[in-house]
Amino acid sequence: MLKIPQDILDAMVSHARELAPHECCGLLGGSDDLVTQLYRIKNVVALEGAETVTHFDESKVAHLQLLSPEERAEIAFVMDAHEQALALKDMRAKGIRLQAVYHSHPVSPARPSLTDIKNATEFDVIREKLNLPKPLYLIISLQDRVNPDLRVYTIQNHQAVSAEFRAV
Amino acid sequence: MIKVRIPTPLRPLTRGQGEVETKGGSVAEMIDHLEGMHPGLKARLCDEKGELRRFVNVYVNEEDIRFLKGKDTVLKDGDEVSIVPAIAGG
Numbered sequence: 001m002l003k004i005p006q007d008i009l010d011a012m013v014s015h016a017r018e019l020a021p022h023e024c025c026g027l028l029g030g031s032d033d034l035v036t037q038l039y040r041i042k043n044v045v046a047l048e049g050a051e052t053v054t055h056f057d058e059s060k061v062a063h064l065q066l067l068s069p070e071e072r073a074e075i076a077f078v079m080d081a082h083e084q085a086l087a088l089k090d091m092r093a094k095g096i097r098l099q100a101v102y103h104s105h106p107v108s109p110a111r112p113s114l115t116d117i118k119n120a121t122e123f124d125v126i127r128e129k130l131n132l133p134k135p136l137y138l139i140i141s142l143q144d145r146v147n148p149d150l151r152v153y154t155i156q157n158h159q160a161v162s163a164e165f166r167a168v
Numbered sequence: 169m170i171k172v173r174i175p176t177p178l179r180p181l182t183r184g185q186g187e188v189e190t191k192g193g194s195v196a197e198m199i200d201h202l203e204g205m206h207p208g209l210k211a212r213l214c215d216e217k218g219e220l221r222r223f224v225n226v227y228v229n230e231e232d233i234r235f236l237k238g239k240d241t242v243l244k245d246g247d248e249v250s251i252v253p254a255i256a257g258g
């Protein structure tokens with residue numbers, strides 16, 4: 001079971017709150033199921049063309065294109081590829097591995113959306129070829145503003161399965 | 169020959185192919201060569217200045233070109249290039 005230090009859980013909630021109503025995103029690194037490092041990654045979904053290179057389905061792309069760039073981050077995230085690469089490189093340097101990918105749902109429940117499942121499924125195929133570890137997916141829901149809900153899932157083959165984590 | 173993995177969102181530009189073959193040279197030359205075969209691909213990967221867009225990574229074998237020599241990274245016969253969209257969701 002994934003163990004996440006309380007300060008890292010708090011830091012993810014802070015990240016989500018700072019960026020609301022936009023979605024935040026980031027990576028958790030660690031070893032032996034213990035998270036030791038949080039990496040905030042910039043959400044660049046608003047950049048021109050971002051929605052067309054990512055694994056969004058046609059309806060999501062159409063929805064994003066109806067929104068202004070500022071609004072796009074309210075319903076989606078795309079990690080800054082450079083920051084993502086730097087985080088993965090830093091993990092290698094520290095001798096830790098990718099444990100989880102996190103992002104926030106500012107107004108919806110902490111359940112993976114179809115877009116989350118599709119993107120994670122596609123990432124699962126390529127990450128194996130690139131020798132990247134299989135991450136868990138953590139979602140921070142701010143639907144209840146007072147009590148943020150954090151949940152963890154495994155996602156593969158178009159299926160999300162609830163997983164457990166423990167605050168330490 | 170260099171093998172290039174094309175992610176699903178860009179396959180409409182490669183007539184559905186998930187893997188295409190290209191010549192060696194630098195990554196920049198490879199992208200130009202791909203553009204010659206599959207027009208439109210370069211604009212999805214690079215901005216007007218030819219820099220890799222902030223939502224896509226290019227790997228040579230298992231290494232991100234950002235940590236090699238970027239676009240000047242030289243490809244050799246048998247290398248596998250992967251075009252990988254940044255992690256995303258909704």
Ligand SMILES: [Zn+2]
Nearest residue numbers: 113116257258
């Ligand atoms: Zn989501």
